[in-house]
Amino acid sequence: MPDYETHDFDVVVIGAGGAGLRAAIEAKERGLRTAIVCKSLLGKAHTVMAEGGAAAAMGNVWSEDNWQVHFRDTMRGGKMLNNWRMAQLHAQEAPDRIYELERWGALFDRTPDGRILQRDFGGHRYARLAHVGDRTGLELIRTLQQRAVALGIDVFMECKVLRLTRDDQGRVSGAVGYWRPTGEFVAFRAKAVVLATGSIGKSWLYTSNSWESTGDGHAMALWAGADLIDMECVQFHPTGMVWPLSVRGILVTEGVRGDGGVLRNSDGKRFMFDYIPAMFSAETADSEAEGDRWYEDHINNRRPPELLPRDEVARSINSEVKAGRGSPHGGVFLDIATRRSAEYIRRRLPSMYHQFKELAGVDITTEPMEVGPTCHYVMGGIRVDADTAATTVPGLFAAGEVAAGLHGANRLGGNSLSDLLVFGRRAGMAASDFAEGRSGHPEPSGGELEAALAEAEAPFNRSEGESPYDLQADLQKMMQSLVGIIRTESELTEALGELDKLDDRASRMAVSGGRVYNPGWNLATDLPSMLAVSRMVAKGAIERRESRGGHTRDDYPKPDPELGKVNLVQRLGSGGAVTITPEPIPVMPPELQALFEEDSH
């Protein structure tokens, strides 16, 4: 039995992106002993990558905007698979959360009268995204990080959590992991745990996600007995870089299109006009002239089709490339150079300007970018109560990307940063309530802690075996080709077979070297999560025999109204296998239902 150190807290937050920081701030302000545990250094979480902005109906640019319109946009963007109550709370509370950041030192871009400026984005009826150029995520994380530091929250940096532990009543009682800089094991005893571990994108070859996005929270919640829903709903962002190959997948912000950029095929045609779905035709321009006028006059013109929700744009790009009208490196062209002045582009999109200049040698003020879909975001995740972010396991809460419900089958750009703030805070509140009401000391039970340590150590005890790097590369290639943007039953079934083989290989992983900052070992401990999550995505994708939002089935190209009424719930069955069950989505009350019956324009 390896040695480990133990720490006691009221609330332990796992993950230090926007949701984790916001949750921890809430708990700390309540006076609870609060810790943040994160895999990387503080301030490096994937939230820094968010570019475009945080959606909030503040009405600073368009006074017509309000929470009802934002709610409606979010639900329609999510193809009505959303949890309506989460969408309502999100739309109602996002403005307060943005103003709160300003009180904590954030410096958003301003309107001419000194209020927070808001920018246009796909699927949002009005310019709604509070932003700082194209580095909004950095502003958000730095503001929250500085607030967390000012409050004196304990931060366990570069500390990887392996498993949650439960007490003898089945309540979550803490977590166990290891320090990456030393390799020493560490256990936390906590009255409540908040999972804020972000995404799963690292299971795909082309992704905008960082190495951290290995689905740790999704997998740990599953193993601890929580419900997960709609894991098949994965968003492929329409515009990732496609060249050079080494940067393939890195994101090109939707802000490029919000600020006037258009998509063209190899014939120079603005092809998005050929792909306007009926659901959005009433509010989408049908000529280039109208689309161009919209930037100046939102009231008398309809929005250009380049600003349709992400799933629509990603599928359209896919179709153009498939039809042989793609760019030289297998994407399409994103052109802002011919549409806006060089000075405007550099001021509005400074990060994109530098990214292309330095990584691809492309000057976006004079040349088009080559872009294509990249795995970006998972809408599915841990099932939570809308008001409290409570999972189905007592003492366990989840917020941000690891939680599901708000975005339904497809997320609108800008709704992620506001999601982190709104539900990060709510998770912190509810976790604090739970911790305050909990009796007795939280203790691990049932040998879970010891088993987790033994599993983590095992690759060191094999003198030879599978390389974790090879395993990860093979998983990424397999998921990219069989569980990608367009799916079919035969390929998904094949993927499950491949996952069986990969699971078997994972049980024979071997690593060399010591425990101190050993990336091979660190990857070996991430792979169980990646494999568990990949399996959930593939299983969900088989069962959802329709196309909806981010989930596109070649063999079922249309939405099925019956499947639109259910979440696909995955949980650990009694035999240890994961079961999948359709369960009805919560029904919207009539006053909210009425918002969808109004004239759409």
Add this chain to the structure above:
Amino acid sequence: MADVTMRVWRGDPGGGDFTDYDMPAVEGEVVLDVIHRIQAGPAPDLACRWNCKAGKCGSCSAEINGLPRLMCMTRMEDLPPDEPVVVAPMRTFPIIRDLVTDVSFNYEMARQVPTFSPGPPEADGTYRMMQQDVERGQEFRKCIECFMCQDICHVIRDHEENKEYFAGPRFFIRYMELESHPLDTNDRRELLRERMGIGMCNITKCCTEVCPEHIKITDNAIIPLKERVVDSSYDPIAWLGRKILRRTKRSAADAAVEQAPPAVPTFEDAPAP
């Protein structure tokens, strides 16, 4: 295809040395790509930090051919061909292993920054700030905390003993950001002079040269801070005022060395309803 030789420092706090790895060259790669291929091949336990691989998180700082650079933003084709690419950890911070250093000095300095403390809001509970007044602060908030400015700064690079009394360029821009924040009411000038070592910088601009975000650290933060600290330190009226009154900030545009260009709102910025 031709090989590249990567000369990578391997070691721990007890010492170490450079190891050569001959790797096939691949078109379009950055240094971090080749490091990753070394991990997936000959050296699976080669330690390096990285996260976003897009120049946005500031994790993969190293010294490449002797200069602090982000590994993810250094293209192989921009380095001299036919010479080994030398990759070493940042020298100013203690070694953990290989390319990973203990940067906790920076987190300690962050902890010591007196907090942002805004004045009262408008009647509607929100704040008004003009774009030209937030732009100076926004320049500093571009900082991705790669800590390369701290690494290159000779005040601490070879003088461990100075670390206790020197916040370093990264935190000078943080202090200047707060100084120029239109809403902030805290006064940090005495702290900067007495404890954070603003006087120790002799303006060699090494920090500005290595900043991957092209922040004008010396001109726009360190020099103005030095002036403010001197002003407050030697002006008895200002000293008295500071003791008696909560001081009122000037706007960022007034305070900066260079006058910020006037921001002329265009229709592109804010479409008129």
